Amino acid sequence: MDFDAYAKTAVDLVNVRLDTLDDLRALFADDREWMRESVADKEMAVFRRAQRKLRDVFEAGAAGRDGDAVAELNVLLETFPVQPRISGHDAGDWHMHVTSRGASASAEYLAGAAWGLGVWLCEFGSARFGVCADERCGNVYLDTSSNNCRRFCSERCATRSHVAAHRARKKAAVDEVAALPSTAVAPKAPVPVGR
Ligand SMILES: [Zn+2]
Numbered sequence: 001m002d003f004d005a006y007a008k009t010a011v012d013l014v015n016v017r018l019d020t021l022d023d024l025r026a027l028f029a030d031d032r033e034w035m036r037e038s039v040a041d042k043e044m045a046v047f048r049r050a051q052r053k054l055r056d057v058f059e060a061g062a063a064g065r066d067g068d069a070v071a072e073l074n075v076l077l078e079t080f081p082v083q084p085r086i087s088g089h090d091a092g093d094w095h096m097h098v099t100s101r102g103a104s105a106s107a108e109y110l111a112g113a114a115w116g117l118g119v120w121l122c123e124f125g126s127a128r129f130g131v132c133a134d135e136r137c138g139n140v141y142l143d144t145s146s147n148n149c150r151r152f153c154s155e156r157c158a159t160r161s162h163v164a165a166h167r168a169r170k171k172a173a174v175d176e177v178a179a180l181p182s183t184a185v186a187p188k189a190p191v192p193v194g195r
């Protein structure tokens with residue numbers, strides 16, 4: 001795993017629903033099977049708390065509060081210290097892995113998430129932390145677009161939102177014509193009603 005992959009584990013955690021222990025287990029990828037097996041019910045509270053704090057980091061970055069994003073991440077880094085280790089899946093493919101100094105799934109996952117997000121911030125800046133512009137969604141994302149213009153967490157949210165905006169504009173145009181004094185405009189054809 002590189003720091004990018006660790007940063008994505010922070011995104012995954014913020015965007016997941018944490019109602020049951022199974023929700024939490026689903027968060028762990030296949031190469032983290034030991035976490036799935038060992039994670040305990042009492043760790044739910046730790047994950048939920050970290051989830052809120054990580055969301056704060058994304059909201060601060062997205063709102064231009066760079067200093068807050070850094071301060072909040074520093075608190076997380078202090079709470080979940082990492083133990084770096086050089087690792088290679090194939091010989092010669094050396095890269096850094098981070099583990100926690102404890103042995104629990106929560107300590108390990110959260111250490112990696114905070115570290116990855118911290119390195120990501122130093123590399124790309126907190127302005128590239130995003131919260132989906134669709135209010136019904138609220139998912140967070142890392143904006144890797146070339147001009148930092150991404151507004152939605154996914155293609156699905158972007159499409160849904162564009163369709164809604166298009167309908168709203170169409171309706172506004174119809175309402176505007178209907179509101180004009182009858183002498184001002186005499187439409188030749190009936191005004192279509194947007195649906
Ligand atoms: Zn690796």
Ligand SMILES: [Zn+2]
Pocket residue numbers: 132133134137138139152153154157
């Ligand atoms: Zn979304």
